Amino acid sequence: MSATTSFAQCSRIYYNCDASSQNHQTTGKRNENRNLVINRRFPKPARLILHDPSKLNEPSSLTRALRDFADSGLMEDALNLFDEMNKTDTFLWNVMIKGFTSSGLYHEALSFYCRMVCTGVKADSFTYPFVIKSAAGASLLLEGKTVHATVIKLGFFDSDVYVCNSLVSFYKKLGCVWDAEKVFDEMPERDIVSWNSMVSGFLAVGDGVRSLVLFKEMLRCGFEPDRFSIISVLGACCYMDWSRMGKEIHCYAIRSGVQAGDDVMVLTSILDMYSRYGEVSYAERVFKGMRNRNVVAWNVMIGCYARNGRVVDAFLCFQKMSEQPDVITLINLLPACEILEGLTVHEVHGYATRRGFLPHVVLETALIDMYGGCGKVKSAEAVFNRMAQKNLVSWNSMVAAYVQNGENYSALALFQELWDSSSSLVPDSTSFASILPAYAESLSLREGRQLHGYIVKARYDGSNTIILNSLVHMYAMCGDLEDARKCFGQVVFKDVVSWNSIIMAYAVHGFGRVSVCLFSDMIASRVSPNKSTFASLLAACSISGMIDEGWEHFNSMKREYGIDPGIEHYVYMVDLIGRTGNLSSAMRFIEDMPFVPTARIWGSLLKASRNHNDITVAEFAAEQVLKIEHDNTGCYVLLMNMYSEAGRWEDVNRIKLLMKSQGVAKTTSRSIVETRGRTHVFTNGDRSHVETNKIYEVLDIVSRMVDEEEDSYVHCVSKMRPETLLKRRSNSHREHSVRLATCLGLISTETGSAVLVRNNTRICRRCHEFLEKTSKVTRREIIVGDSKIFHHFSNGCCSCGNYW
DNA sequence: ATAGGGTTAG
Structure with missing residues (x-):
């Protein structure tokens, strides 16, 4: 018999029988429940040294011993002792239930509660918080609701602030925030814990706005935020990307002394917040000011460097770490490897293997992402195929790794496998967002449209931002600007990706004016642009030949939005300058930029020189491209075409021979x-x-x-x-x-x-x-x-x- | 003796 069934039965017994018949029924039941409890794996029974063996017979000593056993997690010893004791005392039952609950033995705690009820011992306001916590821990929604009903029925406890708080947290943990809110709303009195639970509850379901609203309401009601409030509300600020609010909370923490000089958790939350806002120097300051740093603090700092592109610092921080690194350390470190190319991913992978961190689903998934991100799709595949356990995220990452590396058919095959689902996994919005770019790349508009049809039929939320964003991109890249526009229109909550996608859509279709207008709309709707926004915008200006606007936006990036132009922005600027025909100015621009020119930069110059028929510059640009990518087909072909148009047939033949010797074949059109x-x-x-x-x-x-x-x-x-x-x-x-x-x-x-x-x-x-x-x-x-x-x-x- | 918290992959 499982703990669940016995629980349901006990509840029924409890509701239907009067006290005397309950007592009558329990004799047989008790042993059953006990067996159930004892048969579970417990920590090895240890002999706890009792305070004074001679006093064992005194009730208080026994009680104390029971508490000691339970508090130390020695539940088998506790159980043996409990069986010898007076079972009418509610307190002793509570000690037992608490012991099970805090050892994570939720089913046993619930069974014990059943036994208690069946024995006719009255549960009190101390019993219920444990019981409800156990129901939450075991994810038993129905059982928890039954207890909730019992608590109401008994009438003594439904206004008890402790019982109510545990109910709030129960509903919150099982994802029923609305039920949690209902309990919260109906509470006759609330304490700081009630408020904190609701603030973190809304955050847990991704409702950052409500979370922050509730926090402010809490302040209005005169509650002083404690360390838990601070930690929860900081999470909400990060989630909503409200950096000003986050900084205000940081100030509040300092002023109110909640930060208490050295509260590691609070400080780590603040550190994490600055890391997410990309404020590396603030994060460093917080980290340096911490007197005690646990492994979590180190992990966050490493993650901060890694995710903000400070690759070397991430590795230095990893080396300096005073704590033993754990799996999460490596997961945080991995994003730094992507920038340093595949070799370091292999090194971290090897390190993880040596340290015995593998298999680990999250780490393996992160490895797939990183291998995929630096072009090592075979290594990603190897990790994926050898995974002992795979979840939906792992599948999505592998699909994305294929797509990123142009292996669209492998991506499709894997997606198909996921879709057909011999595994019990159901594709989610990320799955679609991962596979859709494959359709944009090389598969047909018709098939992309078909997939869209499936998504609609499968009743995925029609306003899902992630799916719609990828649909916008897919339709645009497949040539259907109209449907891209329609999908964009359907996005209720347009995020930065939605705007970037539609701006890029109009850009690649040559309607740069529209892109620029959309950018104004975006700013008006208070969505902050990011690097990709400016890449799309500059692409629009360069494709549509909007020279002045292009310069304006390029300059405003840093000045007004604090975004440093990356190499991708310089590529579009070279295009833009190249369009004017002023090739020497384009060359100067390349010389002055703060990056080592990439093949794409020289490619832009090459394109410009072709469009303005300047063979000298073209030869120079092509030489630079081929130094970096000796197999760049387009570069050879372009140069060849220029020579042939100029009638320089010896040069045409020279290039042909060069291509042959390099093993480069002309792409079949x-x-x-x-x-x-x-x-x-x-x-x-x-x-x-x-x-x-x-x-x-x-x-x-x-x-x-x-x-x-x-x-x-x-x-x-x-x-x-x-x-x-x-x-x-x-x-x-x-x-x-x-x-x-x-x-x-x-x-x-x-x-x-x-x-x-x-x-x-x-x-x-x-x-x-x-x-x-x-x-x-x-x-x-x-x-x-x-x-x-x-x-x-x-x-x-x-x-x-x-x-x- | 009771409830509430921080780090990770998409």
């Missing part, structure tokens, strides 16, 4: 167009489609309509190069994959709707021109996504303004 239920993929000059004839017929008609002056191009080239090569190259653009896909799109999608094509490479100039004209003569909107941005061709113009 692919264009994808989706029709009802099917995805069609085209390569250049592709003739494999079932409707090839029709497609080429359409291409022919459209080409005539747009009256493409192919000859002028061929002529200008033919003056400079041999006949033989000319033949092979001259007309190839006419059958570029993007045109084939567009033609199929024109005849297989609804008239009036836009044709959507996705390309894995940059569109060539001639195709861009072709598409502009096609949009005019066919009166259709054509949207083409290339490797970087979306081109909206409409009525002869493109949203990119002819710069890409």
Whole structure:
């Protein structure tokens, strides 16, 4: 018989029988309950040295001995002694129940309570807090509610502040804050504990606002916050990102002396708060001022350095640690490894193994994240596959690791496995947020839409911010700006990610003006921008050629928002400056920036030099790119195209040979167009489609309509190069994959709707021109996504303004 | 003799 059943039975007995019949019933029951208790694993029975063996017979000594046993967690000894004692004394039962409760033996505590009730011993106001705490500890909602009913029924205790406080904490622990609040509201008198419980209760369910409101109400009612109040309310401040309030509380703690010179827990909470706000120097000051530092304080300080990018300090702090590191130390240290690349993750992993910290679900999940974050997807996979236990978070992390490293099909397979769920796990909002970028990357809009359908059908909260944010991103990157906008509209609580996503969405579609307006809306709605916000905003300005605004925002980042520009912001600025054609100014900008230039920085310069036809700068930029990434295909191709346009055929051949020697192959250009239920993929000059004839017929008609002056191009080239090569190259653009896909799109999608094509490479100039004209003569909107941005061709113009 | 607290992965 389980403790639960016996509890339910006892409750029934208690309600239905009068005292005499209760006594009658218990004789058999008692032994059953005792067996149950004794059969549980207890700490090894130890002989406790009693104060004076000769006084064992005196009642008070026995009682004292029982208390000593119970307080030391020696419950078997306590039980043996208890059996010899007078069982009508409520106090002795309370000692036993308390003993079980504080040893974490919640089921035994409840069984003992049942036994007590069945024996006819009256429970008192000291009994119930333990019983209720045990019900909470064992997560027995129904049993707890039964006790609640009993307490009300008995009428003596439902106004007892201790009993009520334990009920509040019971409901809070089981996630029923509203029930907790009801008990709290109906309490005839409340003490500081009641208030503290509710403040932390609201925080636990993520309602930081209510938590803070309640805290203020508590102050209004004249309660002085104690250390527990401070700790809870600081949590709420962090959660709500209200740094001013947090600092005020810190001041209050100092003033009121709650901090009491050296309360480790309070100080650690304050330390953690500054860490989360990114105020490293404040955190350091608090940490240095601590006289006693336990392992938790060290962990928080290490985590503070690690999460705020102070990698070296994180490791130094780890070395200086005066306490033995634990699992959490390593979990906190790991984010620092991501910046230092994979090697250190391996080292921490090895250290964890040597110290015997593994297996450990959270640490393993953190390792998966870190391996995934520094491109070691195989190592992440190895950790995941060897995990003894996996929870939903582990699955989500592995899916995210695949997605981050472009292994979208592996990600999808794993997500599918999770979805089909031979495991009993159910995908949550994070699962969807992890898999959705895979659809944005390489899978189809149709499938992304399908997944959206599943999410809606599976009744995930339609206003879930995390899911909607990823949907905004997915739709935008799949080319459907309209649906991205709709999803954004559905977000009730728009967070910084929501705004960043929609700003980036309009940016990559070439509507930078809209992005800038959205940024103003964001500021107006009092959401603070972060680094990514400015990355999106600068992307918008550079893609749409908004030079002055770009500079303005770049300068305001630090000045008005205190955000230091990162390398990603410099990349967009090089793009922006490069657009003006002032390449020497772009070079100076690169020289002056506080970072070592990355391949992407030089890539931006390369793109600018291509767009302004400056071969000298292009050669320099390409050289820099190849120093860092010798296998950067795009770089070779771009340079080759520039040489060939200039008629420098020896150089074209030189690059070709170079590519061959480096083992770099030109990326095969692919264009994808989706029709009802099917995805069609085209390569250049592709003739494999079932409707090839029709497609080429359409291409022919459209080409005539747009009256493409192919000859002028061929002529200008033919003056400079041999006949033989000319033949092979001259007309190839006419059958570029993007045109084939567009033609199929024109005849297989609804008239009036836009044709959507996705390309894995940059569109060539001639195709861009072709598409502009096609949009005019066919009166259709054509949207083409290339490797970087979306081109909206409409009525002869493109949203990119002819710069890409 | 009674209730309330701090650190970790997404």
